[in-house]
Amino acid sequence: MGGGSDGATNRATQAENLKQANIGRNVGLVNQVYGGAQREADINDFLEASRSFYRQNLDKQKATADRSLKFAMARNGQTGGSASIDANRQLGQDFQQGVLAADRLAQRAVGGLRDADEQSRMNMISLAQSGADMTTGGTRAAQQLQANLAGANANLTTDALGDVFGGLSKVYETSRNTAAERRGNRDIYNLLYTPGFGQGGR
Template sequence: MGSSSGSKAANAAAQTEGWRTTNINRAVGQINDMYSSPTRQAGLDDFLGATRQFYGDELGRQKSQADRSLKFAMARSGQTGGSATVDANRRLGEDYQRGVLSSERLAQGALADLQAADETSRQNLISQVAGGMSLTSGASQSASALQNNLQSAQGRIRTDALGDIFGGLADVYTRSRESAADRRGFRDVYNTLYQPGFGYGGAR
């Protein structure tokens, strides 16, 4: 009898462990399926596209502002169409290309961070499953974690991350203001020296 009871207990324990292992495997499989699903991949693709658009729009805004500022600077310094304008436009174009690369790097980095957050939460949920979390809880928490990861990633996107792409042209704007001020000074001196009643040609 003792041997029979022990055998039954061992079989029951083995059966229970088998069920537990099966449930764990099912829960892990369900979690993995949710994290690698076409829906999640589509969400990652949408996030990357939206992030590219976000930084691209900010780059475009800075480019438009830089174009206007450069145009006014060249006109103010009397260099429109000259070699200085050609050189400044070349620099602006180079800055813009660097901005394009920076925008893409930021977008790809944001995607990588989101994917890393997904992987961290996936591993955490699998650990909880091993500790006894149910299939229903695993599915619910997976969906919640995926949504939270996406919202957190979206919240970290900031326009100032791109920086001042065209800040290197500041010296061009400064020189244009100085040049305009110099010309105004020369004009004022000329008008003072040569106006009727003063200096050459004036009444004595």
Template sequence: MGGGGSSKSTNKATQAENLRQANIGRNVDLVNQVYGSPQREADYNDFLGASRSFYRQNLDRQKATADRSLKFAMARNGLAGGSASVDANRRLGEDFQQGVLSADRLAQKAVNDLRNADEQSRLNMISLAQSGGDMTTGGMRAAQQLQANLAGARAGMNSDALGDVFSGLSSVYETSRNNAAERRGNRDIYNLLYTPGFGQGSR
């Protein structure tokens, strides 16, 4: 009889363990289902597009400023349309293309960081499920975590991340300003020296 009681206890323990493992399996499946949903893939694509747009707008603003600065610099030195202007504009175009690539790299990195954040939180929730944690609201918690990750990724976009894409043209602007200042100085000296009556003294 004692042996029968022991057998019943073993069966109950086995049943309890089987039930626990089944619950864990269901919870893990639920977590994976939420994190691997088609909607989340759509979220990644939307975020990638938004990131590209964000960084491209920053690049376009920089280019507009660089275009104006270069135009004024060339006009200030009487170089508009000349070979120096052509060379400077070619450099600006090359810098812009590099900026486009940098903007895309930043957007790709942003979405990869979001994927990594999702994967880390997915593993955390699976670990909770496997440790027997209460997962009665697991699906809701997973969805909330996904939204938190997306919000964090959006907040992490930095308008300064591109840096000064057209900094290579700064020497052109500086030279232009220096030459203009030198011409103004020479003109002032010329006007002073050749003003009628200058240095003749009073008679």
């Protein structure tokens, strides 16, 4: 009886040891996939792609702001004057702030990707520790990483930067108002000094 009991205990112990060894191996495999050099390279590539994405949006906004400012200054005859210098200085400052904002957005996107990776890594480890079949664990982990990357790319939005050069709107408004006032004054002048104006019919 005792020998049979000891044999059963030994078999149970061996089975448990094998189970724990498999769990340890599977957890190690998951950590290897998630913490590998390839994933870090993927994340660095995503960071650069995110920066490029937001910088392209910033550059488009700046091109529009450059044209609008040039037109506003020319419309009021202020090209090269102090008002033009001040406005262009503000445009340059706004652009630098936009560059910093674009980088912050890219870094935030990478942070979101890392969070998604960590969450899915913990889920995979939980599966492994529960004794689930992880014979294809490496493939599943790699697929999850690709899904996380696709989700991070989908979360990049063109309007995230906002209106970087919105501070110049006052310059454009003043330019439009000044031009309208000048047109109004010109119309009044033309009306008052039109030959025959105010003389009445005879």
